[in-house]
Amino acid sequence: MERRPVLCVVAAAASGLAGCTERLPTDLTDGDGATVVGSFDGGPDRPDCAVESRSIEVTVSNETREYETAATVPYPDPPTAFDADTVVDWVPAFKEAHVTHRVLCGRSGSGEIVEIAYATERIEVLDGAGDATIVYLRYAGGATAGVDDGALWQADIGYSAAAYAVDETGAARVDLDRPIAPEHEAFESSFRDPIEEGTLVAAFD
Numbered sequence: 759m760e761r762r763p764v765l766c767v768v769a770a771a772a773s774g775l776a777g778c779t780e781r782l783p784t785d786l787t788d789g790d791g792a793t794v795v796g797s798f799d800g801g802p803d804r805p806d807c808a809v810e811s812r813s814i815e816v817t818v819s820n821e822t823r824e825y826e827t828a829a830t831v832p833y834p835d836p837p838t839a840f841d842a843d844t845v846v847d848w849v850p851a852f853k854e855a856h857v858t859h860r861v862l863c864g865r866s867g868s869g870e871i872v873e874i875a876y877a878t879e880r881i882e883v884l885d886g887a888g889d890a891t892i893v894y895l896r897y898a899g900g901a902t903a904g905v906d907d908g909a910l911w912q913a914d915i916g917y918s919a920a921a922y923a924v925d926e927t928g929a930a931r932v933d934l935d936r937p938i939a940p941e942h943e944a945f946e947s948s949f950r951d952p953i954e955e956g957t958l959v960a961a962f963d
Contacts, residue, residue, distance in 0.1 A: 794890055795927035798958040802928070804856060806833075807863035814870055816905050825905070828871045830862050831855040836962035837924070842883045845891040845924045850878040852929065852960065853920070857899035872910075873903035879917055882940055890925040890953065896937050923952040932956030 811829040815822050834851040837844045854876040861874050880896040900915040919937035923930045932952040938945050950956070 792888070792953070793927040794923050794925045794930050794953060795958065795961050797953045798930070800958070802959050802961050803957050804833075804959045805859040805863040807859060808832075809862045814872075814905065816910055817908060818910055825870075825872045825910075828858065828862060828874045828901070831858045833859075833960070836960070840889075840891065840924065840926050842891055845893060845922075846881055846883060849893050849895055849922050849924065849929075850881060850897070852922075853878075853895060853897055853899065856959070861901050869904055869906040871901045871904045873901070875899065875902045875915060880939065884921070884940065888925075890923040892952070893922040893924065894934075894940055895920050895922060896939070921950060921952045921956070923956070926962065928958060928962050929960040930956045931959045 807830060809828075809830045811826045814825055814827060816825055817823075831854055833855045834848060837848040857876050858874050861871060865871070876897065876899040878895065878897050880894075882894045884892040884894055896917055896919045898915045898917050901913065902915060903910065903912045905911070917937045919934040921932050921934060930952040932950045932955050934950060935948060936944075938948070
């Protein structure tokens with residue numbers, strides 16, 4: 759598998775987590791030339807709601823403090839172009855929005871989420887036939903602080919991995935079982951194709 763040197767940069771992270779963004783071609787998927795949206799029946803399957811932040815008061819160690827609850831990040835508009843660099847910028851923005859929606863949409867009970875963290879640790883473009891850009895994304899995302907029964911809790915989040923396929927019609931995603939990187943020998947045998955095995959998550963009209 760041929761690999762070329764790449765430029766590594768620090769990825770933005772709301773929680774202060776640092777990341778590395780790479781554009782490292784590999785040769786994993788073949789594809790059959792079908793469009794992303796045309797490969798699925800029905801529309802996108804993703805959590806979708808609008809939750810705004812609000813102020814709450816929490817008593818911690820007999821001291822009342824004010825917190826802002828977490829809000830959903832809107833899903834980004836379709837990419838302005840479908841070259842690899844533009845798609846690489848779009849996928850983490852979409853994933854961050856997806857994380858906030860996954861955490862906040864459909865919540866029930868009296869608890870509140872006050873912090874959702876997201877960081878892109880690594881992103882790579884995977885070579886494949888067809889027009890879709892296949893992207894490997896290693897990220898950390900989830901609720902890291904909240905209030906339950908009047909008590910403030912905090913949590914650490916680990917890294918996960920996903921593969922995205924993006925073309926001018928839409929985007930599909932599949933979660934990868936282990937967040938291993940493409941240069942590991944086990945990656946190719948465990949890789950899942952986001953079109954063949956994934957879910958349609960965005961349709962670009």
